[in-house]
Amino acid sequence: MLKKMRWHFILAAMAAVFIMLVVVLAGVNVWNYHNTASRADQRIQEIYTFEAGEATGIEGETGPTAGASQNPEIPPSDTAESLPPVFPDPGQERDPEAPYTTRFFLVKLDENEEITKVSTDFIASVTQEEAEEYARNILNGKRKKGYYKNYRFQILSDNNGKIVIFLNCSMELHSAWNVLLISCLMGIVCFFIVFLLVLLLSRRAMKPYIRNMERQKRFITDASHEIKTPLTSIATSVDVIEMEHGTDEWTDNIHKQTAKMSRMVADLVTLSRLDEENPFPEKIEFSLSDAVWEAAEPFASLAKAQGKAYTQRIEENLTLCGNPDSIRQLISILLDNALKYSDEHGSIRLDVYKVHGKTKIEVFNTCILEDTKNLSRLFDRFYRPDDSRSQKTGGTGIGLSIAQAVAEAYGGKIKVHSKDGKSILFQVSI
Numbered sequence: 001m002l003k004k005m006r007w008h009f010i011l012a013a014m015a016a017v018f019i020m021l022v023v024v025l026a027g028v029n030v031w032n033y034h035n036t037a038s039r040a041d042q043r044i045q046e047i048y049t050f051e052a053g054e055a056t057g058i059e060g061e062t063g064p065t066a067g068a069s070q071n072p073e074i075p076p077s078d079t080a081e082s083l084p085p086v087f088p089d090p091g092q093e094r095d096p097e098a099p100y101t102t103r104f105f106l107v108k109l110d111e112n113e114e115i116t117k118v119s120t121d122f123i124a125s126v127t128q129e130e131a132e133e134y135a136r137n138i139l140n141g142k143r144k145k146g147y148y149k150n151y152r153f154q155i156l157s158d159n160n161g162k163i164v165i166f167l168n169c170s171m172e173l174h175s176a177w178n179v180l181l182i183s184c185l186m187g188i189v190c191f192f193i194v195f196l197l198v199l200l201l202s203r204r205a206m207k208p209y210i211r212n213m214e215r216q217k218r219f220i221t222d223a224s225h226e227i228k229t230p231l232t233s234i235a236t237s238v239d240v241i242e243m244e245h246g247t248d249e250w251t252d253n254i255h256k257q258t259a260k261m262s263r264m265v266a267d268l269v270t271l272s273r274l275d276e277e278n279p280f281p282e283k284i285e286f287s288l289s290d291a292v293w294e295a296a297e298p299f300a301s302l303a304k305a306q307g308k309a310y311t312q313r314i315e316e317n318l319t320l321c322g323n324p325d326s327i328r329q330l331i332s333i334l335l336d337n338a339l340k341y342s343d344e345h346g347s348i349r350l351d352v353y354k355v356h357g358k359t360k361i362e363v364f365n366t367c368i369l370e371d372t373k374n375l376s377r378l379f380d381r382f383y384r385p386d387d388s389r390s391q392k393t394g395g396t397g398i399g400l401s402i403a404q405a406v407a408e409a410y411g412g413k414i415k416v417h418s419k420d421g422k423s424i425l426f427q428v429s430i
Contacts, residue, residue, distance in 0.1 A: 004408070006206050013198045014191075021187045029180050036172045040152035041145065044165045047104060048156050051163065103168035107135035110161040123168060135164045147173075220272045224265045231258050231265075267398040270329075271381070274405035288318040288327060288359065292352050295331035302339055303348055312350040318359060320430070322410055330406045331361070333399040334426050338365035341424075358412075361428040369421045378416055379404040403428075 105126050108117040115135070118128045126134070138153055139162075145154040150170040156163050238254045292314050303310035320327065331350075338348045346366035353360055369375075377383050382397040403426075407414040412430035 005209070006202050009206065010195075010198055010202050013202075014195055017191060017194050017198075021191060025183050025187050028183055029176075032176055032179050036169070036176050037152065040167050040169050040172065041154065043102065044104075044145075044152065044154045044167050047102075047106070047165055047167070048154075048163065051106065051165075052158060104166060105131050106163055106165045107131055108161065108163050109135070109139075113139060113162065116161070125168075126166075131166070134166060138164055217272045220268050224269050227261065227265050231261055234258050264398065267402060270402055271398065271405055274326075274402065274409050283321050283323070285319055285321045286324040288320040289314055289316050289352070291320075291324045291327045292331050292350075292361070295328040296335060296350055299332075299335040299339060299348075306339065307345050308339070308342060309345075309347040310349075311347070313353070314350070315353040318352065318354060320359065320410070326406045326409065330403050330428065333403045334361075334363040334428075337399060337426075338363050341365070341367050343367050359430045361430070363426045364423065366423045369418055369424060372418045372421050375416045375418060375424075379414070 103123045105118070105120040105123045107115060107119075110116050115132055118131050120126055120128055120131055134148060134151070134153075138148060138155065145152075147153070147169070148166070150168060150173060151166040152169045153164060153166045156165065234254065235258045238251050238258075242251050296312055296314075300310050300312070335348070335350065342348055342365040347364075348366075349362075349364040351360070351362040351364075379400050381401045404414050407428050407430065410430045412428060414426065414428045417425045417427065
């Protein structure tokens with residue numbers, strides 16, 4: 001149990017770290033992507049502003065290529081002034097290198113979306129036919145701006161129609177991809193470093209809880225020994241009284257209560273032992289099928305005597321490594337619970353089989369359940385869904401807690417289900 005709790009602590013801590021890393025990395029990369037797209041959109045707007053100015057202020061040659069060199073490589077210095085300014089506004093600082101690093105092409109269309117002009121003078125990797133194809137593909141879509149291959153595009157409108165501007169962002173996208181890759185790698189490295197630190201420090205973090213658990217176990221063990229002495233004395237005294245004065249309802253009640261207290265003390269000691277880190281110090285491989293047969297045999301006769309239908313299906317040659325007494329106790333608790341709480345002339349069924357590498361133990365019985373929402377609380381210690389009925393059956397409220405502890409000691413789970421409130425099914429998976 002302590003080992004499982006330690007791993008639960010580690011998993012909870014690592015889940016918190018993982019969520020924090022995902023949020024931080026996602027925030028950084030989303031911000032970087034948004035910033036890259038914003039700069040590209042701003043550059044496209046500046047190209048559009050220049051193109052619109054050239055179209056209205058210069059006759060003959062229009063567009064960003066007026067007077068520019070036809071060489072797609074870095075233009076010579078004598079043509080630098082004819083390149084489109086990256087920062088056309090007087091209030092903005094102009095980057096003198098921007099005209100030499102900005103690579104773009106544009107396609108103009110009239111009101112009928114017929115191509116009237118294609119400019120590829122400022123890019124070397126795209127032909128006029130490819131530019132027209134890119135523009136048609138963009139226009140067939142629904143987006144007004146976005147990315148197409150390695151280009152950031154925008155569809156802008158003017159009085160004469162539309163203009164589609166493509167800005168080469170291969171360097172920016174490559175840089176954003178590198179940031180994503182490096183940040184993810186750093187996140188993975190940090191995650192494993194934190195995992196190692198949590199793994200090393202978890203023992204120290206669990207020490208207070210382990211100390212409290214040990215004190216609780218010591219208290220239960222000491223208290224059980226202290227309680228056994230007066231219980232034995234009470235039982236002996238009652239026997240002497242019955243020998244001298246005979247039996248009556250008072251002595252019978254004392255016998256019942258002392259027997260109940262003795263069972264409760266024994267159950268608490270069993271729970272304390274099962275909560276230890278190694279509940280089965282001496283494990284052996286035993287026949288699970290035989291252990292279940294031995295534990296279930298007396299309950300078949302009891303069910304028949306009470307007029308209840310009892311069936312069982314136990315798969316042969318099932319084996320398990322652990323303590324056979326614990327499995328017998330588990331089966332006895334579940335079948336005893338089914339006998340006590342099944343309705344009159346009801347049915348009880350025991351199934352033990354193996355499926356998908358797991359051993360399944362199922363105990364089904366018919367009964368009337370008033371509350372099916374709190375079935376999981378049946379495994380709580382001293383929980384009683386119906387106090388009056390529990391008093392009649394003589395239960396202590398610890399049996400199902402022991403069954404759960406046994407299942408968990410084998411690394412398994414126990415669950416309870418009720419489909420219609422008229423039956424109940426306990427399922428152990430090991």
